[in-house]
Amino acid sequence: MGFAGAMAVAMTVDAIWGWPGVLFTRIGHPVTWIGRLIALLDRNWNRPADAPATRRIAGAAAALLVIALCAGIGGLVQSWLVPGWSRAVLLGIFAWPLVALRSLHDHVAAVAQPLQSGDIDAARLAVAQIVGRDPTSLNEAGISRATLESLAENASDGIVAPVFWGALLGLPGIFGYKAINTLDSMIGHRSERHLWFGWAAARIDDVANFIPARLTGLLFALVTAHPSVALSCMLRDANRHRSPNAGWPEAAMAGALGVRLSGPRSYHGAVTDEPWLNEGARDPLAADIGRGLRLYIRAMLLLGGLLAALALI
Template sequence: MGFAGAMVVAMAVDALIGWPSPLFARIGHPVTWLGWLINLLDGAWNRTSDPSPFRRAAGAAAAILVIALAAALGWAVQSMLASEWAGVVVVGVLAWPLVALRSLHDHVAAVAKPLVSGDIAAARLAVGQIVGRDPAMLDDAGIARASIESLAENASDGIVAPVFWGALFGLPGILGYKAINTLDSMIGHRTERHEAFGWAAARIDDLANIIPARLTGLMFVLLAPDRSQAWSCMLRDARRHRSPNAGWPEAAIAGALGVRLSGPRIYHGHVADEPWLNEAARDPAAADILAGLTLYRRAMTLLAGVFVALALL
């Protein structure tokens, strides 16, 4: 079965209609279903009275269980489908909810629109939907910076990574990856509660994103107005990021847009002293969010084109 073709179908359906609000209100979303299971295991197995090594082992078991169940479900469904083009289309439609292509674009565009018109209050409200830092502390440049960073990181985590694993393994690949990414977003944090329990989830997510993050950065470089600037910025600054993966697309888009990203920010009243990416460049503005969205659309079109070529081969 041509899984690359199935991922083209998934991307096309999501680009056209996203995940409609009435559908979400009625049945939720596969990520929320995974979240329910993760919350259940977190509440049952992550006991604060247990020693740290035991909580780490329990967290690893929880992560393996969630990933295995998701991949097994994908395999069971996929094994019942035909291997011809009809089966490819069905796999693509089933994979569609796991690709956040339109949602990411719409959420970032929702920040750009009020920021362009000077409505900083509305822009802060919108950016608070996509980042964890305190939006009340952000000025125009901070809002633009947070939006572009979220666009770059989530282009990798929300689109490139799931379709990469989906193209390799079909439904088991894309479902397994979404389980990994959801585990990391829910319990893979260095907090008192999840430092030990979420350790395995965070490490597995790091491994799953090694290739997709670099592919995302490479696409931004290839489509940048100044490829040499984007390339040099990615190679120089990607490893300065606190994440072993997010720095690649973020540094690439910083170089492509000619702006500086990352840097110190405030989370829940605490200052995180993060290093700058492309430090010598100017601060971003609302227009740079729009330029980033254009680059994002071109990168996703390129990705779909590569999958179409692979499917035809």
């Protein structure tokens, strides 16, 4: 079956079970383990008194250490497995915790349900679990927009990218990618503390997500009723996004649903004036979150089918 088959197994297991709460309570999750290591390095190596160049070098060393350690563990586990079809199944089981297919669906559905029933306060609490912007001022359109953007971006970061690197390199690929993604989420932002220390983590994440982000946008476009509209929107607007990668799945989602995404948003009381994706379209509403989830499911089914076909080849 190979690595592609193993990633199809991982997607299937996660779609059925997700990461059970009892496991999280007892042992946590691989991402939380990686996060503890990153936090330890951040506390000890990211010293505010050091010069910016020193902090940048320390951050690069920390990033490379975490990535190498995770990829190395993946390589060791992979080397212990006996060749054969059962090896691919076991590879898929080991890769399963690093594919957030069920978790993303459930977090987005948790926003859609109260919003559709008119409980704006519950929807704000739910959307705060998946986005960093200030939810207190968000109305129905703002909550829907934030949720669809998170769905599109996390479909790339949380499913397509780890599966892509896993299909190419096996466990070292998916373990190493998850380290990259966790580094970026923890230290790869432009805060005063992490502007220099997190510089390398952010750049590595940009490179690792370059192909998966565009692949995610393509998957969204292919499973919509009007692929040419979604593709046109993606190609036209993706580079307007502040991120070199997130604009691709978000623009494809906007075009596929016929709504506008991105645009101005508030972070910690400060409004950032971001350009619109699919400008001129209407604002999304609660019902569009359900449409986005159905688009996401179809795209993930297409991805799983492609992996299964590659495994058979």
